Amino acid sequence: MMDYPLLLKSILYRTYTIFPEKEIVSRTADGIFRYTYRDLHHRVCQLANALDQLGIETGVKVGSFAWNHYRHLELYYAVPCSQRVLHTINIRLFRDQLIHVINHAEDEYIFVDEDLIPTMEDIQDELPTVKAFIVMTDKDHLPQTKLRGALEYESLLKGQSTQYEFPDFSEQETAILGYTSATTGMPKGVEYSHRGLFLHCLTNLAGWIGTDESDVVMPVVPMFHVNAWCRPYTDAWAGAKQVYPGVRPTPQDLVELMHHERVTMSFGVPTVWMGVLGVLRANPNKYDMSSIRFLISGGSALPSSLAQTFEEEFGIMVYQGYGQTETSPVTFSGYPKKAERELTGSEKYRYRAKTGLLLPCLEMRLVDEMGNDVARDGKQMGELLLRGPWILGRYYKDEERSREAFLDGWFRTGDIATIDERGYLQVVDRTRDLIKSGGEWISSVDLENALMSHPAVSEAAVIAIPHEKWQERPLACVVKREGMEVSKEELLQYLSERVAKWWIPDDLVFISEIPKTSVGKFSKKTLRELFEAGQLIAAAN
Structure with a gap:
């Protein structure tokens, strides 16, 4: 057979050859x-020609500092398909983290949204490798800016040829460079190869929740982090209509887009879907959600109560996805097998909250602290190890942390999980968030899900706090649902009917909001810091 490299340009080729008339919104x-996929191809070619004209050599890192929109999509194709590397920079990193990742990547050019110019202006003097910034704006001129070498995106494309001969090269070359969201230490770099992304996308094209050209897909997950779960490539390959929420979308904006564009599937973290649910509840009968086949929730555990509420009140199915920056990202999908789709009542939602089933092409292990495999009985817990064609091989320019990340060639996810006899994985916690009390493990995730099933609870996060006798005990941090009241005693009693007695938190505090990470996950690191500083309890009183 032909030695044909698995490159992202094959996806681009299919879009304008088979689906030139399909829309991108x-x-x-x-x-x-x-505009259409035909327009996308023409503009990607123009952008690739512009990159050549700028003198950007193969292998050079080109940064994007942007929201989800069509220009960012063009970068997703023009940069890697022309044999450069797209560094998608997380716009929500702290100042010192941004400086670190840009300098560590050695970006030479950065494409930046007009909305985000002030952030780049503030740090540009500390970015020695960056030669120029290209501003992406909806205005017909370059906005006033202090950015050095500033160019305007549309002017850069103007006059360029709409044809480009994308080269062949090794499928193992890096297409995208991403960095972790830095829950511990500085962000770590992860290189995504053309081959890895190519194979990852194939797994999203088939099966019960596979994407096809009749779909209308809206990725809320950011293009600046973990490849927007590979939706910019998967949906283009399928010929699906793509809908991008743009700059600083609110839950109201998302619902409006779902309603008017007839979205069939969308992808986001649980906090996004909580916001969407709030809009739908506040506007009964205003929005038609009948086009939605399902929503996928990832980034943190899906509360079964959230899935149940969406289905029972609005007829919307919500399933869970799982992955990490180091895994491109998706490795498990919570779609039910035929037998589980036929379940009813609480058993149905119990499976709906499962992390999911391993994707094709991947292998997994669950191991105890000694590295021994644990039983697949849905009870015994172990650290999840993975290997496969889109799993991290090493961290970018970080040999020490690369060595720590592997066990006998398997990637250590840092997540503690169980797997049942039907093959469903259930992540119970991060290794750093699992609570060890009196030598026994307590899952903070299970406690959080139980708390968030109470109608008066909007959000809940549980952290471990030191205990003289038991080593650690759980502390629950709860945000009340707007307009509702509930007492600490009521919630602790509610928990006592749902979890083991020794799991019940020693204390429960009410706070105004749960701090979030750069990608919308609950930041337990911040909660622990607040507790250690004595501010968490003070804020609750």
Whole structure:
């Protein structure tokens, strides 16, 4: 057979060859922008020609500092398909983290949204490798800016040829460089190869929740982090209509797009879907959600109560996905097998909250602290290890942390999980978030899900706090649902009917909001810091 490299340019080729008329929709400052896959291809070629004209050599890192929109999509193709590397920079990193990742990647050019110019202006003097910034704006001119060498995106494309001969090269070359969201230490770099992304996308094209050209897909998960779960490639390959929420979308914006564009599937973290649920509840009968086949929730555990509420009140199915920056990201999908789809009542939602089933092409192990495999009985817990064609091989320019990340060639996810006899994985906690009390493990995730099933609870996060006798005990941090009241005693009693007695937190505090990470997960690191500083309890009183 032919020695044919698995490159992202094959996806681009299919879009304009088979689906040239299909739409790509972006929310902009001026309203809704629409164009087709044919237009996408022409502009990607223009951008690739512009990169050549700028003198950007193969293998050079080109940064994007942007929201989800059609120009960012063009970067997703033009940069890697022309044999450069796209560094998607997380816009929510702290200042010192941004400086670190840009300098560590050695970006030479950065494409930046007009909305985000002030952030880059603030740090540009500490970015010695960056030669120029290209501003992406909906205006017809370059906005006033202090960015050095500033160019305007549309002017850069203007006059460039709409044809480009994308080269062949090794499928093992890096397409995208991403960094972790830095829950511990500085962000770590992960290189995504063309081959890895290519194979990862194939797994999303088939099966019960596979994407096809009749779908309308809206990725809320950010393009600046973990490849937007590979939706910019998967959906283009399928010929699906793509809908991008644009700059600083609110839950109201998301619901409006779902309603008007007839979205069939969307992807986001649980806090996004909590916001969407709030809009739907506040506007009964205003929005038609009948087009939605399902929503996928990832980034942190899906509360079974959230899935149940969406289905029972609005007929919307919510399933869970699982992955990490180091795994491109998706490795497990919570779609039910035929037997589980036929379940009813609480058993149905119990499976709906499962982390899911391993994707094709991957292998997994669950191991105890001694590295021995644990039983697949849904009870015994072990650290999840993975290997496969889109799993991290090493961290970028970080040999020490690379060595720590592997066990006998398997990637250590840092997540503690169980797997049942039907093959369903259930992540019970991160190794750093699992609570060890009196020599026994307590799952903070299970406690959080139980708390969030109470109608008066909007959000809940549980952390371990030191205990003289038991080593650690759980502390629950709870946000009340707006307009509702509930006492600490009521919630602890509620928990006593749902979890083991020795799991019940020693204390429960009410706070105004749960701090979030850069990608919308609950930041337990911040909660622990607040507790250690004595501010968490003070804030609750």
